[in-house]
Amino acid sequence: MAKVKTHVEESDILIIGGGMAGTGATFEARHWGRDLKIVCVEKANIDRSGAVAQGLYAINCYMGMQWNENQPEDHVRYARNDLMGMVREDLGYDMARHVDSTVHMFDEWGLPMMKNEKTGRYLREGKWQIMIHGESYKPIVAEAAKKSANKIYNRIMITHLLMDDEKENRIGGAVGFNMRTGDYHVFKAKAVIVAAGGASHIFKPRAVGEGMGRTWYAPWSNGSAYALPIAVGAKMTQMENRIVLCRFKDGYGPVGAYFLHLKTYTQNANGENYEKKWYDQTKSLVGEYIDHHPTPTCLRNHAFIQEVQAGGGPIHMVTKEAFQDPHLETVGWENFLGMTVGQAVVWASQNIDPKYTNPELTTSEPYVMGSHATCSGAWVSGPEDLSPPEYFWGYNRMLTVDGLFGAGDTVGGSAHKFSSGSFTEGRLAAKAAVKYIEDKKADGIKVSDKQYKDLKEVIYKPLENYTVGRNEITGGTVSPSYISPIQGLQRLQRIMDEYVGGIATNYMTNENMLNRGLELLKWLEEDLENVGAEDYHQLMRAWELKHRTITSQCVTEHTKFREETRWPGYYYRGDHLKLDDDNWHCLTVSRRDPKTKKFTMEKVPVYHIVDEKKEKKAS
Amino acid sequence: MKACPNHAIDVRGYADFAPMGHSVRVRREEEKGTISWRIKFRNGTEKNFVSPITTKPWGKFIPKLAEEDKPNQGEITTQRLYTEPKGLNIDGDLPTVSKDSFKKGVYY
Known part of the structure; x- marks a missing residue:
């Protein structure tokens, strides 16, 4: 352990994840915070990272307000309808009213947009989608972030958030490791924006051979978007709302x-x-x-x-x-x-x-992706002018932890953002984070050496588990003392598949199955103290698995709490097969106590800020 | 597939669902601003496609915000983002909704 080098970087705004949301946040942060130190940390390389890494053939969220093709309230109605009534309409409206300015910038930057030859308008694929030649969408957008950031760190996986030692429930930064060099990285920051990936492959995928973990949706999205905030006690919403594609x-x-x-x-x-x-x-x-x-x-x-x-x-x-x-x-x-x-x-x-x-x-097997067609993610404050009192606590897109912001997959309640909406939400979070710092809300943060040194022990433990455990092997590769990350992942996927509504049961579950699933997940969580990693790449796999597991626990708790089948076709509660508006026309919110690791659940009212009238006319 | 984005590479499908004998070859050329694809089927059928990857010289039209005009005094307290409202190409300011119309827990 002593040989692992530690780097400490102090910044004003730390952006975790350099996908569409993270690049949007990094870009916009510089406009509002000219003199601030802005650092973005990415697990891969931001030129080809996140869900748009491989390219994209359409921008799925564009209003076309300039031609009155759609207005933000139309998008609210659309997302609300698709999610069976359950969205944070304030967040959806807010994203929708800004998304056109994002798309217009992409056009200016050189993204090849298809245009209608007669009208000159962007060529529509559908009501919300416009068509692009987007193989290089991500490298173009990454360029913008690179020009705004003080520093971009590639190949670093963030494993934990740091908390302020002085003031309770205030963020202090994050830690992680470089999966190439193995170095330990400590990022102290006044505000942190989590723009990491949602949860692919927490359920057993259909491809279990060579294609396992390599078949879309973005296989490297390992739930860090959720695990990082859950672990520090941030509230989450609608985590039961997985998608089947x-x-x-x-x-x-x-x-x-x-x-x-x-x-x-x-x-x-x-x-x-x-x-x-x-x-x-x-x-x-x-x-x-x-x-x-x-x-x-x-x-x-x-x-x-x-x-x-x-x-x-x-x-x-x-x-x-x-x-x-x-x-x-x-x-x-x-x-x-x-x-x-x-x-x-x-x-x-x-x-x-x-x-x-x-x-x-x-x-497909189920996925949990807050930027795509599900509402799962963190419970965040909305914008001041659009949010009812229950949805507003000072800073747009701030979680229930002070100074911790979210964008993209991280933010719950605002489905159908996709690439352009995630970039836009990153911009919104960045502006709010700058304001948070300007308002002196981040003054006097103290992160003790002890806090990050203790975490270092935890983060590198899988390497030690392997080194020690392998001494017990006298033949073959099986140790009685550790399991490998892939073995743990297969156990997780099987639990989720068989008990929480995966393909094995045709997406069916019930309270008894969920209780059994939670019991097995608890044992998996305990066993992951004994996961063994033979190198830094496997160490990344071990931490991806831990993030997937805590995300899965939250998904299972939420699925158990909502006693109805709100989204048949995504999953079924066999003990409550019908949609139940009398009891469940509400949002579900959870919090996991970081000390006891116990989840508590609550119902929160859903507000409709846009009426239905025009929707009927439009359709 | 994109491990080597500037040179032609071949890929084969995953063995658990892709029969052998096919290939997809790709060549991405930043200076030409194009990407070219050649698909060969197991039965020998071949298809070729070329798409643009950018419309502008690489990176030249992406602003460095530290060198752009600073936001106006007090603009941080508004709902506007960089380039807005001009960048929305609409008349007037950002749309909003009156809180008087909010309804709690009704069924739409």
Whole structure:
């Protein structure tokens, strides 16, 4: 341990994660905080990190206010409808009213936007989406962050947040290690913005061989967005609201451009429109929500799952018609090449040419992604002009820990942000963090040497577990004293899959299963004290696993608390199969006590800041 | 797949679902501002695509905010972000909602 070098960096604003939200925060922080020291820390390299690392073929959130295509209240109605009524409308409205200025900057910076030749407007893929040639989306955006930051640290995984030793519940920085050099990094900061990744692969994935942990959604997103705030006692919201994605089979290529732009559609193996077959059954579960327009994504998933269970699979996307148009064929292929190349690889390997063969679809394992189509994440303050009293405590996007801000996957309640909305939310958090510092809220922070030295012992323990434990091995590789990160991950994924509503049970769970899941997760948490890492890369794997595990505990507690099935198609509470607006038209909020590690749950009112009237006219 | 973004690389699919005999080759050229793809199917079918990766000389039009105009006095207390409201291309200021219209716990 003594040989590990320690670096201490003092800054004003520390941004954890250099994905879309983190780069947005780093960029904007410089505008408002000209003389502040701004540091961004990234686990990979910000040129190719986060969910947009591989590229993106559409910007999924653009209002087009300049042409009155949509207004922020329209987006609130859309997200509210898709999430079955449960969103933080203040946060959604706030993101939506700013997102156009973000997209206009991307255009100026050189991101190739497709434009309608006649009108000159951005080419719409759907009501909210505009089409881009986005293979280099992330390197372009990263350039902006690099020009704003005092320093960007790549290849450092942040494992813990530091707290102020003087004032209770105030942030003091973060610590982590460089997975190449092994050096220990201490970042003291006046304000911290968590812009890390959501939780992929906490549930057992469909690919369990070579493709395990390598198939989209962003496999490196290991739940740090949630684990870091949960561990210091920040409140979380809607963590039960995982998503199951309807995707092209095996490669998990997204279906958005296919449905919206190419106008392809789904059918069962007999060529039937199966969705309408399940209308009455769905109505018996959720009532009039099935009549909403557009149909909430979870309910379309529900029909898919029911149809496959009833023997109508495989479900196909009908591409043969659209792909006869050479332009649409090109769009269909480039959609994957610049975003999810693995899907093009799968089609090439299986001789699937969508011009002649309708490709198969599947429903994925569940994911927890607060920037995508779920509301899971931290409970944050909204903006002063839009938030009711329960939702406002001084600084936009500040968590319930003073000086700790969030953006992107971290922030709960504001689904459907996607890339542009996450960047925008990073900008909002950064401005608020600058104001927090200017208001002298961060004065007198003290982080003792003891605090970060104690954490150092904890962080490097898996290396010691391995070094000591391997002495007990007389043959082979199995030690009685430690488990490897991959073994722990497989146990976690199996617990979540079998007890918390994964693919093994067709997304079904109930209170008894959740209680058993929590018991097994507790033992896993204890066993992770004995995880062994043979090198720094495995040390990263060990900490990714620990972050996934604490996130999973929170997801399971929330799933147990909400005694209804709010989102059939995402998961089912078999003991409460119906949507229950009388008791559960509310947001769920949790807090894990850092000392006792016990979760407490509460219901918080959902406020509707936008009415429904115009929605009906628009549809 | 992007470990070596400036040179042509081949990829093969994961063995648990991708039969062999296919390839996807990619070449990304920053100076030309393009990326080119060649897809070979297991049955020999071949498809080629080229896409732009940027419309401007690399990085030249991205501002260094430390050298730009400073925000106006007091602007930190508004809801505006950098370039706003001008950058929204709309008439007037940022939209907002009156708190009088908020409704607690009703079913939309």
